[in-house]
Amino acid sequence: MSAGKLTFLPIADIELDRTNPRIRRFLENYEGEITNDRIALALDVAGGDDKDGTTTPAKLKNSILTNRGITQPIVVNKDTAGRLTCIEGNTRLYIYRSFVEEEVEGDWKMIPALLHEELGPSEVDAIRLQAHLVGPRPWDAYSKAKYLWELQYHELMPLEKIIAFCGGNRRDVTQAIQAYSDMESYYRPLCEADEFDTENYSGFVEVQNTKVKDAILRAGFTLTDFAQWLRDGKFKNRTGNRSLQHIRQLPQVLPNKTTRDLFLKKGIKAALDVADKPDLGSGLKNATIGQLARAITEAANSIPLEELRRLQEHPEDEAHRYIEDAMEALQYLTKQIQSGA
Amino acid sequence: MSGESARHRFLVERLLDTVEIRHQGVRSVVIFADHHRFGSQLPPTIGDFTPDVLVTTVPATFRLIGEAKTRDDIETERSQRQLTAFLDHLSLHPPSSLWLAVPFDLAPRARVLIRSMRRVEHKDVNVEILPFV
Numbered sequence: 001m002s003a004g005k006l007t008f009l010p011i012a013d014i015e016l017d018r019t020n021p022r023i024r025r026f027l028e029n030y031e032g033e034i035t036n037d038r039i040a041l042a043l044d045v046a047g048g049d050d051k052d053g054t055t056t057p058a059k060l061k062n063s064i065l066t067n068r069g070i071t072q073p074i075v076v077n078k079d080t081a082g083r084l085t086c087i088e089g090n091t092r093l094y095i096y097r098s099f100v101e102e103e104v105e106g107d108w109k110m111i112p113a114l115l116h117e118e119l120g121p122s123e124v125d126a127i128r129l130q131a132h133l134v135g136p137r138p139w140d141a142y143s144k145a146k147y148l149w150e151l152q153y154h155e156l157m158p159l160e161k162i163i164a165f166c167g168g169n170r171r172d173v174t175q176a177i178q179a180y181s182d183m184e185s186y187y188r189p190l191c192e193a194d195e196f197d198t199e200n201y202s203g204f205v206e207v208q209n210t211k212v213k214d215a216i217l218r219a220g221f222t223l224t225d226f227a228q229w230l231r232d233g234k235f236k237n238r239t240g241n242r243s244l245q246h247i248r249q250l251p252q253v254l255p256n257k258t259t260r261d262l263f264l265k266k267g268i269k270a271a272l273d274v275a276d277k278p279d280l281g282s283g284l285k286n287a288t289i290g291q292l293a294r295a296i297t298e299a300a301n302s303i304p305l306e307e308l309r310r311l312q313e314h315p316e317d318e319a320h321r322y323i324e325d326a327m328e329a330l331q332y333l334t335k336q337i338q339s340g341a
Numbered sequence: 342m343s344g345e346s347a348r349h350r351f352l353v354e355r356l357l358d359t360v361e362i363r364h365q366g367v368r369s370v371v372i373f374a375d376h377h378r379f380g381s382q383l384p385p386t387i388g389d390f391t392p393d394v395l396v397t398t399v400p401a402t403f404r405l406i407g408e409a410k411t412r413d414d415i416e417t418e419r420s421q422r423q424l425t426a427f428l429d430h431l432s433l434h435p436p437s438s439l440w441l442a443v444p445f446d447l448a449p450r451a452r453v454l455i456r457s458m459r460r461v462e463h464k465d466v467n468v469e470i471l472p473f474v
Binding site for chain 2: 156160218
C-alpha cells in the first residue's frame, strides 16, 4: 500500500463510505431514501455522554469546534473513476458537513485528508482494522489527569479552554484535575518513591463525590486519613482484592461508631457486613441457595426497562452494591464449589 | 413556561451574571449551573438537593453555591431543608459562600430566614442575599 498524500480536500467532493460497518449496519435495516439525517443517525452523531471515557460524537464535535478543525486527517480513497470515498473518519467528515449546513463560523469546506489512490478492498480493510480494531492506545486515567493538571497548573491554560478542548465535559475534566491534585497533596507524602501506586487514582476519583467527601470531613477525618486508608488497603472485597468502588459506601459506615471502628480495624467489607444486615422475610430466609439463584436470574432477565433506566441514572442507588455483592459472593461460591469437585 | 418558573429562571440568570462579573478572569474557576449556557451537566447533588449554581476553583480553594428563591418557594419546608443542607456542605469546605438570589422586596424576609437556620458550625460560611428587580 502506498503511503498516501497529505492534502486538503473539498468536503463536497467526498462521499461518506456506505460500506463502512458503522453506517452499513444501520442502512441494512433501513428502507427508503438515504438522507444526511439518516446517515447522521447511523454514525450516532447525536450520541450523548460517554459512560466509560470513550470519545462520543458530541464530544468530538465540540472538540473540533474548539480546535477550529481536526488534528488527525481523514483517510480518503480515489478510485479509478476519480470518485473520492472516505474510508476512515466518516464522523469527522459528517461533522464538517453539518457545520457548513448550519453556517458555523469558520472554514469547514476543506478538510485535511490522507489521500490514497485506487486502494483494493483488502487495503481498505487493513486501514479500517488498524483504525477501529487496534486503534491508538489510549492513555490510562491517571496519565490523562496528570496531563490535564499540568495544562492547567503549569501551562496556565484557562480551565474553560481545557474543558472546551476536551469536548465540553466539565464534570469529567474538573473531577480528573481535582482527583490528581488531591492524590499529589495527600497520598504522595505518605509514600516512599517506590510505593506510589497510580492504581489508587480511581480512589481519589471516587472521593470527589460530594456525599463521600462530606461524610469523611463530617466524621472528623481528613483527606490525609483517606489517603492513609488507601495506602493501608482498607478497601478490599471478600477475596482480598482492591475494590475502590466500596469507597462510595463510606457515608453508610463513617457516621456510626461501631461500623466506623470496624472499618478502621478491619476494612470496608467487615464494616459493611455489620452496617447492612439485610432484613429478610421468612420466605427468603428459608429459601435454598438454588431457589434464590433462580429468583435472581428471573428478576434480572425480566427487569422492567423503567427500572433499568432508573438504575442507570442513579449510580448511588444501594441496589448497585447489592448486585455487585451478590455477583462477587456467587463467583466466590462457584470457585469454592469447583475447587472441591 | 409558568409564571413561577419564568421568575425562577430570571433570578438564576441574574445570579449567573453576578457570578461571571465577580469571578471574571479567574483562570481556575468552573461553573456548574442548571442553565443552557453551562452545558448539559447539572451541579452535583448536595444532601439530596441540586443547587441552581455551583462555583468552584480547580484544584479546590473556594466554593460557592447559588440558589434562586421566589416568593412562592422561599418559605417552604423543602427550601429550608435544602438551604440547611447547602450550609452544612459549605461549612465543610472553607472558604465558601452561599448566595441567595431573591426578588428585591423579599430580601429582608430572606435575611431573617437565613439567620434562623444558621447554626454555629455555619459561622465561616459567607452568606449574601442578592436582591433583583
